[in-house]
Amino acid sequence: MSIIEKLKWRYATKKFDVTKSLSEEKLNTLKEAFNLTALSYGLQTLKLIVVEDKIIRERLVDVSYGQRQVVDASHLLVLCIQAEIDDNDIEAHFDTIKAIRNTPDSVLYPFKSQLKSTINQMPSIKKIDWATKQAYIALGNLMTVCAVEEIDSCPMEGFISNDLDEILGIDALGLKSVLLLPVGYRANDDMFADFKKVRKDLSETIIEL
Template identity: 75%
Template sequence: MSIIEKLNWRYATKKFDTTKQLSDSQLETLKEAFNLTALSYGLQTLKMVVVGDKSIRENLVAISYGQRQVADASHLLVLCIQNEIDTDDVEEHFDTIKAIRNTPDEILNPFKEQLKSTIETMPYSKKSDWATKQAYIALGNLMTVCAVEEIDSCPMEGFLPEELDKVLNLNKYGLKSVLLLPVGFRAEDDMFASLKKVRKPISDTVLEL
């Protein structure tokens, strides 16, 4: 299939086949895709928690408004932001650049100091909002990769983050959840799989100047 055919194949899966599991290779592909997501300033202030344990995921159904996908999918991907984003994140990022590219300090330092100043003066609420927007970029990237790999997925905002954070003990890792993405394989009797996509004509959604 072409990329457009695969995007047409993709849909927000309502019912997963509980007997099918992602292979280790497929799971690694999704981890790599998450890690390669384009993010603002190149700072990776996101984490992805992969929940495979069925019993844990059963405990998340009630706090996901009864949506069975979180338990019935092969795995649940939880996209999280850091509770705190500070200049240590900037230092770590530039240390990584230097280690991988061997870029001299005289080239890196001006941008590093500018970014540290930006992070230092950014209010907490703005940092949280900014990081959450980055999580949506990662979500879109993961959904596209899932489509290409013919892995079914269902993006979710409908859950109680604070309750989920308690169940997964995310505060221990300095994280809070913002988005969910159950991944796996559609059930044969999911009626939504065969429905035609409902989209406006491209002429109504794309403006060419």
Template identity: 75%
Template structure:
């Protein structure tokens, strides 16, 4: 299968096979893919919460508007943003750059100072919007990797973030949930699996200059 074939195969899975679970290798691939997502400035101000416990996920159904995918999938991936983004994140990033690349401070310091200034001068509400946009980049990356690996998923915005955070006590980790991605394998009787994709033609969505 080509990458296009894989993307045509995927769909927003509505019903998961509750008897099938991801292997440790498949789960690790998704974790690595999340960690390798290209993010603004290279700062990783996102966290991926992986929920496997079925009992815990059953508690999340009411805060997900009754959508059973959160409990019936193999695992529930929750993309979260940090509640606080500041110069410490910049320092940690450049410490890693220096360690891994052995880049001298004389080269790093101008970029580091500029990034700190940008972060410090950014209003908190804009930081939240900015971080949330990064989460959508990670979501898209995860969905593509799922398609390539033959893993079904269902991207979800339909949940109550504050209630999700309360149930999972994400505030204790300094996090806020922004997106959900149940992952697993489609049920054989999920009628949505056979629906033809409805998309505009390339001539309608692509502009070539």
């Protein structure tokens, strides 16, 4: 299939086949794709938690408003942001740049100073909003890669973040969950699989100047 055909094949899977699991290779592809997501400033303030244990996931159903995808899917991906973003994150980022590219400090310093100033001037609520937007970029990237790899997925905002964080121990790691992405393979009897996509005509969504 072409990339467009695969995007048409993709849908928000409502019912997963509980007998099917992602291979280690497929799972690693998703991990790598998450890590390669294009993020603002190249600053990776996101974490991806991969939950396979079904006993743990069963406890997440209630805090996900009864949505069984969180436990019936092969794996549950939890996209998290850092509760705090500060100079330490920026220093670590530029240390990584220096180690990988061998870029001199004289070249890195102006950009590093500017980035510290930008981040430090952000009120905490704006930092959270900015980081959350980065999580949505990562979610979109993961969903596209899932489509290419013919992995079914279901993006979810509908869950009680604080309760989920407590169950998974995310809060103790200084993280906050913002999005869920169950991944796996659709059940044969998921009626939503055969629904035609409902989208506006290109003439209504694209403006060419």
